[in-house]
Amino acid sequence: MYRHNERQTILPDEFFLPFGGKLNPSNRWCQLASMVAWDVVEDKYAVHFTANRGRPAYSVRMALGALIIQNRRQLSDRDLVEEVMENPYLQYFVGLHSFAKERPFDHSTVHYFRERFGADIINEINELIVKAAVKSKDSDGHPPASTDSDGEKPTAEPPDNAGTLLLDATCVPADIHYPTDPGLLNKTREALEEIVDVLWEPHAGTEKKPRTYRQLARRSHISFDKKRIKSHLLIRKSVGKQLRYIKRNIKSTHALIQRSSLSLLSSRQYKNLLVCQEIYRQQLEMYKSRTHTTPERIVSLHMPFVRPIVRGKAGTPVEFGAKLAISNVNGYSFMERVSFDPFNEANTLMESVENYRRRFGTYPQAVIADKIYRNRENLAFCKQRGIRLSGPPLGRPTKDEALLKQQKRDEREDARTRNRIEAVFGEGKRFYGLGHVMTRLKETSETVIAIQLMVMNLERRLRVLFVHFLRLLVSRQKGLLAALWT
Numbered sequence: 289m290y291r292h293n294e295r296q297t298i299l300p301d302e303f304f305l306p307f308g309g310k311l312n313p314s315n316r317w318c319q320l321a322s323m324v325a326w327d328v329v330e331d332k333y334a335v336h337f338t339a340n341r342g343r344p345a346y347s348v349r350m351a352l353g354a355l356i357i358q359n360r361r362q363l364s365d366r367d368l369v370e371e372v373m374e375n376p377y378l379q380y381f382v383g384l385h386s387f388a389k390e391r392p393f394d395h396s397t398v399h400y401f402r403e404r405f406g407a408d409i410i411n412e413i414n415e416l417i418v419k420a421a422v423k424s425k426d427s428d429g430h431p432p433a434s435t436d437s438d439g440e441k442p443t444a445e446p447p448d449n450a451g452t453l454l455l456d457a458t459c460v461p462a463d464i465h466y467p468t469d470p471g472l473l474n475k476t477r478e479a480l481e482e483i484v485d486v487l488w489e490p491h492a493g494t495e496k497k498p499r500t501y502r503q504l505a506r507r508s509h510i511s512f513d514k515k516r517i518k519s520h521l522l523i524r525k526s527v528g529k530q531l532r533y534i535k536r537n538i539k540s541t542h543a544l545i546q547r548s549s550l551s552l553l554s555s556r557q558y559k560n561l562l563v564c565q566e567i568y569r570q571q572l573e574m575y576k577s578r579t580h581t582t583p584e585r586i587v588s589l590h591m592p593f594v595r596p597i598v599r600g601k602a603g604t605p606v607e608f609g610a611k612l613a614i615s616n617v618n619g620y621s622f623m624e625r626v627s628f629d630p631f632n633e634a635n636t637l638m639e640s641v642e643n644y645r646r647r648f649g650t651y652p653q654a655v656i657a658d659k660i661y662r663n664r665e666n667l668a669f670c671k672q673r674g675i676r677l678s679g680p681p682l683g684r685p686t687k688d689e690a691l692l693k694q695q696k697r698d699e700r701e702d703a704r705t706r707n708r709i710e711a712v713f714g715e716g717k718r719f720y721g722l723g724h725v726m727t728r729l730k731e732t733s734e735t736v737i738a739i740q741l742m743v744m745n746l747e748r749r750l751r752v753l754f755v756h757f758l759r760l761l762v763s764r765q766k767g768l769l770a771a772l773w774t
Contacts, residue, residue, distance in 0.1 A: 300318045323746055330349075350382045354368060360720070362719075402727065418647075422618070449653040455655060456614065467588060473534060476567050484544065488544055615643070617644070652675055654677075667682065680699065681695075
């Protein structure tokens with residue numbers, strides 16, 4: 289159940305402080321609160337509450353504001369509640385009208401906040417924030433194009449191409465241990481032993497417990513894990529042992545299921561049972577074929593949706609997490625695609641260009657991206673729409689020295705321009721949690737990634753506002769000095 293709150297927007301002067309004084313309107317949290325259209329966001333948020341009974345849900349400002357604070361300050365769920373309880377500016381940001389000494393919400397509620405705000409809703413809110421920034425000219429340079437009040441493309445003939453679109457992709461690592469086959473099989477064996485214990489418990493005293501050899505299996509894995517140098521033969525021997533232990537446990541589990549109900553298992557244990565069987569099938573297939581690749585390979589028991597993402601970079605040739613493709617316009621970032629399955633980022637160019645036209649009413653003048661985006665389909669797509677795609681032209685190099693020098697100058701300029709989107713990835717991974725996503729579910733992980741991009745856009749708009757303020761202050765000081773000299 290959700291009740292609409294007509295006072296989502298609160299002025300800093302309206303916030304009551306029991307110890308006297310007022311909030312500073314120029315504080316960063318007060319300025320951030322004014323950048324979010326809370327009333328518009330509430331309409332998108334309230335759609336998910338269809339029932340008219342039950343306890344009323346928290347307001348959209350409380351839910352979304354808590355998630356923004358958490359991702360901006362990189363806090364855990366428990367630390368988030370304590371920070372909000374101690375700071376009046378944070379309480380104002382989440383929509384409270386006066387300073388409260390008690391907790392505004394419990395730490396267990398933050399998980400439901402992430403579930404209710406899907407990645408799609410966060411992306412829509414992100415577009416609203418960027419459009420407001422472009423409309424108020426809070427971005428570097430001129431706006432890419434004009435749009436109507438609803439953000440749709442104008443009904444009149446669209447103007448000429450304008451603006452620059454930056455495209456790139458990266459991997460957002462998930463919170464898992466670096467996977468190895470022996471380690472993964474050891475966790476699978478332990479999960480199956482727990483399931484065997486639960487299914488056998490109703491028959492304790494009447495039937496003999498199935499053998500699991502857990503002590504021998506654990507001793508064998510620890511002996512392997514302590515070795516400093518692990519040869520391929522030693523690894524294969526350890527994998528073979530764990531596979532045989534797992535095979536016995538799966539056989540015992542199937543026998544117990546004939547006499548015990550699966551309702552004895554918790555949701556976590558039932559999920560682990562399904563994942564363990566798939567892990568055993570994949571590992572046995574690779575063990576027999578002496579390979580290390582298989583379709584839809586599972587690398588984590590508790591996060592089976594995570595896949596290996598081969599990036600080919602020095603130090604980390606393979607990463608484990610979601611692959612994220614973003615576009616960047618005037619320093620503001622948009623999520624174009626996020627997936628835990630590997631995909632070719634070149635396939636996102638056409639969709640990103642069409643999204644640019646939907647957002648700003650016209651096609652970009654240039655698309656700056658890696659060489660991987662320069663396939664024949666993308667080149668033909670851009671040429672048909674009058675878009676310049678960065679990079680050298682296909683075919684043999686030209687013999688015209690002047691034209692060749694101009695092409696090299698353009699390549700260097702495009703490389704300098706493309707550094708902006710690399711800086712976005714660096715900033716996100718160092719300061720906003722894109723380098724290590726701590727959530728455990730697929731949907732909430734995608735939501736957190738979308739929120740982090742939105743927070744980065746809010747931070748950029750805040751910095752641009754500060755620069756405009758400094759420019760205005762300097763210009764006034766210059767005018768005052770000129771008046772004194774005259």
